Amino acid sequence: MSIDIPRTAITIEEVAAAAGVSRSTVSRVVNGSTAVSPAALEAVRQAISELNYVPNRAARSLASRATMAIALVVPEDTSRFFGDPFFAAIVSGINKRLSRSDYVLNLIVASDDPQDKATAYLRSGAVDGAIVVSHHTSDTFIDRIAAAVPVVYGGRPLREREHDHYVDVDNVAGGRVATEHLLGRGRRRIATITGPLTMHAGVDRLTGFREALAAAGLAEVAVEDGDFTSDGGAAAMQRILDAGQPFDALFIASDLMVRGALPVLARAGLRVPDDVAIIGFDDSPVARSVTPHLTTMRQPSLAQGECMADVLLAMLSGGEPPYVTILDTELVVRDST
Missing domain, CATH: 3.40.50.2300 (Response regulator)
Structure with missing residues (x-):
């Protein structure tokens, strides 16, 4: 008598490896998200077919709990944020890009986070990713946020790490x-x-x-x-x-x-x-x-905001956007010189 020993179930990680994409990209394909590039979609579908992958229903339930929210984190006090036209342009650029997506924007303005309120909120699963602008060397709470969700920085971080994503001007x-x-x-x-x-x-x-x-x-x-x-x-x-x-x-x-x-x-x-x-x-x-x-x-502040949102959306869809994007500045001559 022969006994059929069932093969160990194919995991989502194996599908991701076969397709050459991230685990989150496979999750999005499985859960019907449209935030996936056509090339990645085809690669995942082919890997699923070849490996005969059957999604685990419990895993699918967990994977589908995307908030469709992105946080804009500004480590400044409110007077600085509302008084500086730079931030208005950045927010406009981010919102312009997100208006063409399924994501909404949450704004968090905090000069620091001594009680970890903002950090705890962002690490709780309340958002899918974060954009951080105007950060200083003393803003160590940002590191704890970056350990929990994908982060794109507006401006080069002073404590720059190898795999940080940021958009800056020259x-x-x-x-x-x-x-x-x-x-x-x-x-x-x-x-x-x-x-x-x-x-x-x-x-x-x-x-x-x-x-x-x-x-x-x-x-x-x-x-x-x-x-x-x-x-x-x-x-x-x-x-x-x-x-x-x-x-x-x-x-x-x-x-x-x-x-x-x-x-x-x-x-x-x-x-x-x-x-x-x-x-x-x-x-x-x-x-x-x-x-x-x-x-x-x-400096093209509106374009900076759009570009930061583009990079984060690409990360959330399982893509591989550039780690560093540098935009040019332009001399505008008026009367003060």
């Missing part, structure tokens, strides 16, 4: 081009107000500034941190004036900081651009609301 090139523009206007005593040096955007724009000065054989007059806020720009501008070193130009690493710096210069009797040429960064609505209208480096 801040080094932006800082360099901005400074070269001032040099091209004949300015030789150039100071800068940086963003926070706990963020790569602040560090990289300062690096570009210094590269341009070094190539011209010049030394920086002053470097002050303005923290990307209007008040921070005003305080940094006052510190530069108090230092007493003459300057004829400023590279200020955000338009908001320029808005804070301009009244301080006016009170000191310095005219823009006659006495001091100024270039900002962002090309936010602030650039056209100040007087004189601001020469600035345009």
